[in-house]
Amino acid sequence: MAGGVAEKMESSSPMRHTTRPIVTGTSVLGLKYKDGVMLAADTLASYGSLAMFQDMRRISKTGSYTLVGGSGEMSDYAAITHMLEDLDRENKNANDGFEFSPKEIFYYLRAVMYQRRNKFDPLWNSLVVGGFKDGQPFLGCVDLRGTAFEDDVVATGFGAHLALPVMRNKWRPDLEEGEARALLEDCLRVLYYRDCRALDKVQLSKATSEGTRISEPYKLETDWASASFVAGPGGDLDGDGGW
Known part of the structure; x- marks a missing residue:
């Protein structure tokens, strides 16, 4: 009897949705360069203010041509990657040689995000x-409301600030691959210094005429020797209690 009442009450309860992110990843960066497109992100997923998951891969491949990086709620990002895997599986099952382009994946994700909003x-x-x-590079960004745009450089999270x-200051269309990588690493280093939800363990990925590739996570070289970081209490730089 009690069980039946409980089931009835549960079935009549209002539908509940996620109202805020819980386990989150921060910035994803992307830029076009001479030979293609490069994306970068760190591997941290924070549980509130706790740096809980430090090996969270936030860039994934979709088919042979496309890379997708995600910031925000990591369970939702996992749901998106599953959608894209299903889409890729349907293409392969058709066995007709067709594969979605990066721009078509972008339009699909824009529609998904807008519909859910x-x-x-x-x-x-x-x-x-x-x-x-x-022969054409593509780079675009979509947010949780379905707002979408294309650009030569994009960033999410604190990376947008x-x-x-x-x-934007250092980008140019003829960037070599090494220059593009150095620029992204500089930006990731800035984020590690200034964003308390960022990590110095990062991944880079690229899409070129040879296909897509995602690096294994590696540590950035960082330097905390700046006086603003090592100052003593009350701004004492010498540690002797004086100015």
Whole structure:
């Protein structure tokens, strides 16, 4: 009897949606360069203010041409990657040689994010979509409301405030691969210094005419010797209690 009442009450309860992110990843950066597109992100997923998961891969491949990076709620990002895996599986099952281009993946994700927003059940993510197909690089960004745009440099999270100005200042269309990597590493280093949800363990990925590739996580070289970081209490730089 009690069980039946409980089941009835549960079935009549209002639908509940996620109202805020819980386990989150921070910035994803992307830029076009001479030979293709490069994406970068760290590997931290924070549980509130706790740096809990330090090997969270936030850049994934979709098919042969496309890379997708995600910031925001990591369970929602996992749901998005599963959607893209299903889409890729359907293409392979058709066995007709067709494969979605990066721009088509971008349009698909824009529609998904906008549809979920209209249902008041958003996927709490900002996504960077990059790829290379038929000699053309592609780079775009989609947020949880379905707002989408394309650009030569993009960034999500705190990267939109701290890294994007650096990228816009130093970017040029003929960047070599090494220069593009150095620029992204500089931006990730700035984020590690200034964003308390960032980590110095990062991944880089690229999409070129040869396909897509994602690096294994590695540590950035950092330097905390600046006086502003080592000052003693009350601004004492010498540690002797004086100015």
